[in-house]
Amino acid sequence: MEAWLRLVTLQDANTRVVLLGTMVLGVACGVVGVLAGLRRRALAGDAVAHAALPGVCVAYFAFGDGHFGTLLLGALAVGLLAAAGISAARAVPRVKEDAVTAIAIGGFFGAGLVLSRMAQDRPGGHRAGLDGFIFGKAASMVASDAWTILAVAAVVVFVVAVLRKEFTLLCFDQSFAVGLGWPVRWLDQLLMLLVCLCVVAGLPAVGVVLVVALLVIPAAAARFWTHRIRTMLVVAAFLGAISALVGTAVSAILPAPAATGARGWPTGPLVVLVAATLFTVSLLAAPDRGLVARAVRAWGMRRRVALQHLLRDVYERLEAAGDLGAAWTPLSLSRKRVDGVVVARARAAGLVQRDAEGWRLTDRGQAEARRVVRAHRLWELWLIEHADIAPDHVDRDADELEHVLPPSVLAALEARLRQGAATMPASPHPIMPAAPGPGLAP
């Protein structure tokens, strides 16, 4: 309880710094991650992050470990080198992008291992904090780290805000951007620079693998919520910030597990787990692209299709006799997909009714059946006349679209086929098993 209070009131200067730092990092990584992800380069940040390790060591060899900033500059330089190397190798046709990325991840990390071992063995040298860079130590973040992150985030958000239009075109239609004479290669490098900046700023706090998580996960989650890139940027920034906030708060509040002594819960991994939870929620519950929404839509569609198939079956059965009000039994229908459940649902919807002789279409049912059959036949006729499909093939093709034809399309079809709105076109193919009767005037 006391821990809660201290957290909520931000009494602890250290907590304040860590919360602010990780949150701003989440915003910056979310924004850049959206662009990198849309450019199908979601894991380029992974290569850059692994390349930062030899960068730190090189800076250590060159300048000693006097200042943390020089180490980060070394990381930035080698990270950019890796990004440029990947871009260059990708231009070779036989080289595949994912292979180059994987090779850069392993190769640069290996170089980091080699150099850090050598740094360790130098007289007076100590291990250049490689472990710290791999796993991150958010809890030991100090004010100057937070200021670095804040500055980087400000630059990143500013650049993305100014060049949003350019980056959007780069992501969606690179060839068009080339055609417009834009410096596409430089834009690409600028995007990689932004990725490098985010990675290097985040390394000390959350470590190599987890900064990649901040770049990838909020961006991937944001794609479920919207189709518009501007909204996507905002949503990703928001998700990144929330993950960082909640993850940091949880690691501050949870009592340290008994086995770890005073070390407490690791902040970076908790941030990532919160982000992963938000991703799962987005995957399931997003209104349009979420799995639940899609499943519900598919279910509703299946129900509607089954109902319309029933009506069309009944109509085509009764058409020859010329009496839509005649009685029928579900067993006499031709198709397997008409089952008792569908008939019961049609009854509940007031489309069919039952009396002593069997089942009948109600007036509403007759009107609906007429509409459905019209849509089917108009579409079949259009396929035969304008898409050159053989009459005995159109039935199944029409089946796939007739259920989703909007009235405007039907009107257009009528105009194209010069059918009056009132008439029912004859079926262009025999209806099994009996021969087609004459068109039934409504």
Place this chain on the structure above:
Amino acid sequence: MNLDAGDLWTMATAACCSVACGTLGCFLVLRRLSLLGDAIAHAILPGLAVAFLLSGTRDLAPMLVGALVAGLITAGLSAGLQRWGGVEPAAAIGVVFTTLFALGVVLISLVARSVDLDPGCVLYGLLEFVPLDTVAVAGMQVPRAFLWLAGTMLVNLLAIGVFFRELRLVSFDPALATAMGISVGLVHHGLLALITATAVVSFEAVGSILVVIMLVAPGATAHLLADRLATMVAIAAAMAALAAVLGCLAAIWLDTSVAGMIAVASMGIFAAATLVAPRHGVVARWCRARKPSLQTAP
């Protein structure tokens, strides 16, 4: 530079591991699944942590099972996200393996003080200490890791030899493979299981990050040098062995991390092949482009 028996065992172990990974990796590269190797290698960490939490021991068997299951879960989850969630391949892989890795770090921090389960060992490997852990075979002290990795290499080469036709069809023309009655899914999942098992056996010796490059670099290099699959696999094996030997020698010379040096050597060989490969390299293409010729591009 003097090489003692221990150095030679290290070199042999590294070469076996590299060849085992590199030959299988050809198919990973051809099927554009290179990043999946990366993901599987990272996901080993949580697999080990869960195996330790459940079994309470650091015996090899539960560790191997845990890592194997984690690798397969990674492959399955990222495939599911791509198919049902509509997430792009790289993003799906990124989401899955970073999450599992974070889970692994959290789990290890739960048990860290009570046991010597060092995440560093999982990442960096202990190739230098391979000669210290030996078993007697036919009156000779042979490192245990060497036996494991040599066995893995033989199994992989055997599997590639036996299923070569299926693997070739699935890699280049999945539709034709299906038409000929080969189950693409079965071959795909068999390949993934074999790769995960190889990664799991390898990580103890060379570290999980090095597995990434051992899986991908020889195949990508061989793809630049060869135009036939059989040649490609053979060249990949040769390049893998070359990288292991060069890396070991350089590491002994500079007195530094063997695993890291092999990774650097693999990347160096790949970069060199990108530049000077006889037909597909940058230099060769540049020369062809400069020389006016009636020959059409291949």
